Amino acid sequence: MFSVDELVVYPAQGVGKVERIETQEIGGASTELYIVRILSNNVTLMVPVSNAVNVGLRAVYTPEEANGILAYLDDRSDFTGYSGQNWNRRYREYSEKLKSSDLKDVAYVLKELILIGKDKDLSFGERRLLEQAMGLISLELSFALDKDQNDVKKEIEALFADVLQKKDGESDEDEGDS
Template sequence: MFGINELVVYPAQGVGKVERIEKQEIRGAVTEFYIVRILANNVTLMVPVANAHSVGLRSVCDSKEGGQVLDILRDRSDFTGYTGQNWNRRYREYSEKLKSGNLRDVAYVLKELLLIGRDKELSFGERRLLEQAMSLVTLELSFALGRDQEIVRSDIQEMFQDVLGDMESEA
């Protein structure tokens, strides 16, 4: 159960705040909803309390997990390089990971796209996924680590400066 004013993460939308919990009658049944305002875009979501877990609503990670996610981003040992995989297949795979709501999966997408961008120009769709992953990761980490989102973004960009420098020179 989440409380009012608690920060939560909704898959593919990011960090939001539970503004209130309200009951509504739908088809004769009274259902309780979390009213969640997504911080990145001010969208309001109604999430049934009974289904919150199954739709992936979760608490913002703690500072320990936030640090582990930064370690995952730094570690390039699991990256096998651009394999020439069809961008459409990669796009679907990465979209599913972003929808999972799992911060480690989202960080994986971010790292993969940054590193793939070192070897080839990203498609428009991949660049959109990259920006979405960056936004999701940096906002959650900013709350988990108690740091400004732009500082977290800057730290991640610095980790990948060799990659981002190559991508910027190609543009």
């Protein structure tokens, strides 16, 4: 059970704060709800206390778990790339993973898209998923590690410096040839 003012994570939405716990009558039954405000967009969610775990509501990662995510991002041994998959299939797969309550699934999407982007231009949808994954991970890790979110983003980008520098270093002529 979470308490008021506790930071929690709601899948695909990110880090939120439990503002209050209240009881409301829903469908004729009295239901206890967490009222959670998502910090990145100020959206308020009502999550039934009895169903919180089933919808993936969880505590923010510990510093140890957060460092594990950074280590996972740095390990490229599980990179599958875009082996024959078209962007539409990848987009659906990655969208589902972003809804996971496991931050490692979100990290998988981030890693895959950054590494795929090394060899080919990402579609508009894939770029949006990349931004969403980066936002979800960097925000949670910033709370877990007590760091500024931009510093965490820079730390993640540094893990992929070899890939990101190649893309940034391309000339306009190179991009016009695609």
